[in-house]
Amino acid sequence: MLFLIYTTTAIYGAEEQATTGARTIGMGGAFIGVADDENAVRQNPAGLPRLARYAVGFEQTPSGLFDVLETSYLSAVLPTSEKMALGIDWLQVGIEDEELDSSRSSFNFAYSYAPLSQLSLGANLKYFTWSIALDGRSRGAATGWGTDVGLLYQPHSRWKLGVLAQDFIGFGSGEGLSYGTWIRHDSDVSEKIFPTAYKFGIAYRPVSDWLISADLTDRLQLGTEFLPNRNFAIRAGIQKDLYTSEPPTYSIGGSVKYRWMDFNVAYLLPPTLPPTVYVGLSLNFDFRKLPVLIEEVRIRDLYPVLRRYYATSNRDLEKETLDSATPLVITDADREYYYPLEEANQIGRIWLKNESNKEITVHIKLFIPDFVNKNGTEVASVIEMQPLERASVPIQQLVLTPKALRLSQNQPVEAQIQVVESGGSAYRTFPVTFLLHDNHSIQLDDVAKLACFISSESSVADSAIGAFINQVRTTFQTEIDSANMPENLYVAMLLFNVLHGVSYARDPNIPRQRGTIDEIKYPHEMLKSLMGQHSGDNDKSTFGDCDDSTVLYCSLLESVGIKTALIQLPSHVLMAFDLGNISVKQAQEIDLPNNYYRTVNGQAWIPIETTFINKGFAAAWQEGCRSLQAVNIRAETVEDAWEKYGEGSFTGEPIQYVVPKDLTKERIDADLATPWMMEFLNALPDVSTLVD
DSSP states (O other), rough: HHHHHHHHHHHHHHHHHHEEEHHHHHHHEEEEOOOOSSTTTHHHHGGGTOSSEEEEEEEEEEEETTEEEEEEEEEEEESSSSSEEEEEEEEEEEEOOOSEEEEEEEEEEEEEEOOOSSEEEEEEEEEEEEEETTTEEEEEEEEEEEEEEEEEEEETEEEEEEEEEEEEEESSSSSEEEEEEEEEESSSSSEEEEOOEEEEEEEEEETTTEEEEEEEESSEEEEEEEEEEEEEEEEEEEEEEESSOOEEEEEEEEEETTTTOOOOOEEEESSSSEEEOOOOEEEEEEETTTTTEEEEEEEBBBBBGGGHHHHOTTTTTTOOOOOOSOOOSOHHHHHHSSSSOOTOOOOEEEEEEEEESSSSEEEEEOOOOOOOOOOOOOEEEEEEEEOOEEEEEHHHHHOOOOGGOOOOOOOOEEEEEEEETTTTTEEEEEEEEEOOOOOOOOSSSGGGGGGGGGGOGGGOSSHHHHHHHHHHHHOOOOOOOHHHOOOHHHHHHHHHTTTTTTOOOTTTTOSOTOOEEEEEOHHHHHHHHHHHHHOOOTTTOOEEEEHHHHHHHHHHHHHOOOOOEEEEEETTTEEEEEEEEHHHHHHHTTTTOOOOOEEEEEEEEEEGGGGGGGGOOOHHHHHHHHHHTTTTOOOHHHHHHHHHHOOOOOOOOOOOOOOHHHHHHHHHHHTTSHHHHHHHHHHHGGGTTTTT
């Protein structure tokens, strides 16, 4: 019997100092950095504001030590605002049989506040009671007060750091406030039962369904939690005393979730005591919770180069009211049928259901750590949901941060959709994962998207392209001024021949199919490789497919004020440039052969096959016209494409280029001597009469 009395005292102290909650115990007690459920009241009160919900938890140990010692635990969390929360809990450890009746209880009253979105602080005021009776007669009682102080800091969406000063200041020592927790016995004797302990915790979530945590106190505690789906969790943990040779304590656990209820279980295996089972029930609800259910969220893989396009609000996309019946549980194969993404939904779509009998207006925000503003980006606004209405809502816009444009490789991202009541504070969240492509990738279902890689005249100052153009102008300004042909034509021929040496690599994605993803080189990258080739550095071989060469040539022409256009063929991309404000009517009046040009916006434009750079300008021009024979083309001017998709964001640092003047002049002379060029130039009257 004396042994049981001693064990009661020892176990009470260990429980008080260690862990409560089946989830916490299942994770080896490593919870200071996690602190995201009702157990945070005792483990680290700084985590309470992050719950954003009302929570009640109850736990008991049905397999009590020696079948007589049992623990009971009750906790509750009450959020009072988005930044503030209150909490209370009660822990009792006791033994009761025919002779001995011993009980120790503690109450925690917690307050927590989050002054910053990444930082929250919390404190506990603790009250202890203890009593023991033998054969129905009291053998002693005691009460006392203590405090805990906690901090939780989240520097990144995947990391959290926690600090807990446990038993920081106590009352009842007889000498005012003192470090540690004190109790006063009914004999008026004061005793420090717990000294102040400083504890540290860290939590890391590498992906949404894994959680890894570690606490450092007088022991090392490690834990992990895996969620195979939204309704199940599996946990494991280990803890080892750092100051004794005692073997480690192991634990395993899990939970089953149904709507707002969590059933938790943990199995603790101490090295010297019998195994113990902890069973708990958590109830999570929120009277402030938005009565609009998020059924599903689908977001396409996104391309940072389309940042401007995503940020432009598409108000033409509207909410669609659906059948009121919510689909049953569906497989991935059925997902496309129940939750389809139409071609117009270039970003994504969200399926909602108003579960209330009143009209609700909501707006929707998207949170992507590092890649949108930390306060989220609004993706849909003023969505009016009628009573019991089920609807799908398009994501109308998305504002990515500049950091997304610096991605050098594809990156899966875990985002969160938040549906918020307009004019209120109620909201719901929904996790979603999608792929963010690198800054060279694009899905060319619309040839106009190539404009995202083409630099404009206004953007090339102090850039690689600007330096290249300046070098060409300095070298050939005399020839440009004296050319007896439209200036646009001569400059286009000059720039084309300066690029001599750029070789063509067949696009592996040709013939293109819907959904094909291309890797596009930026113009400054092509020019840098070209410089290496002109300087005789054979290790820098220059190559590109039709997309790359088109982007490069369009950027050069646009940089000198020559308008360009993009032309999509079934298995190829061409470009064209403005001959110089020569209208089709003028061209017909002078009997200019119509097989030399194509009509774009009522003007005569010259089509060019950019992959013919090694064959010369005349050959590229002739091939461009041949490719368009008997073909109904749709030419998209780069100017219009910029308006829709945005212009190239990466222009490169200015460098010194080697411009091969003699070789370029030889190639221009060769072009002018071709029958194609001679016939065209002979058909031209005085150049000045052609320009409006």
